[in-house]
Amino acid sequence: MKLPKAKRMYCxxxxxxxxxxxxxxxxxQKRGTLRHGSIQRAAKRGLGVGFGNKNRWGSKPSSPKRTGSKVSKKTNLKFKCSTCNKQQIQKQGFRAKKIELV
Ligand SMILES: [Zn+2]
Known part of the structure; x- marks a missing residue:
């Protein structure tokens, strides 16, 4: 979805x-599970070897599976006044796959 970079609104x-x-x-950015490269490195160092992947080690699925979960996220916008430089937050976000400020 395309949005303008600036907008006239009430301050x-x-x-x-x-x-x-x-x-x-x-x-x-949240720190997630290990990337594939670091898994291979850990295996060389002797970590994560043995039975089971212990919820951490092992190969990853080739493609992300989307079953039932939503693809879009709610927007999180802030509006900065050009006169007083104060910021207001968006009252209610709306769902969009991608936000582009044009
Ligand atoms: Zn203002």
């Missing part, structure tokens, strides 16, 4: 309509 601090810059808030 509760200036108490009037001003130009607002739209900022997309990115979620911090």
């Amino acid at each position: 509760k601090y200036c108490r009037k309509h001003t130009e607002h810059k739209i900022i997309q808030v990115k979620a911090g």
Whole structure:
């Protein structure tokens, strides 16, 4: 979905309509399971060898399986006022696969 980079909207601090810059808030990257390269390295070092993968070691599925789970995520936007530089957060997010600021 394409969104404009700036938008005229009401600023509760200036108490009037001003130009607002739209900022997309990115979620911090979570540290997940090991990547395939590090699994191979761990095996060379003698880790994760034996029976079972202990919820950690082993090969990974070739393609991600999407069964029933949603593909889209809710948006997380912030609006920065160009006059007072204060930020307001989006009241309610909407679902979109991809957000593009044009
Ligand atoms: Zn303002």
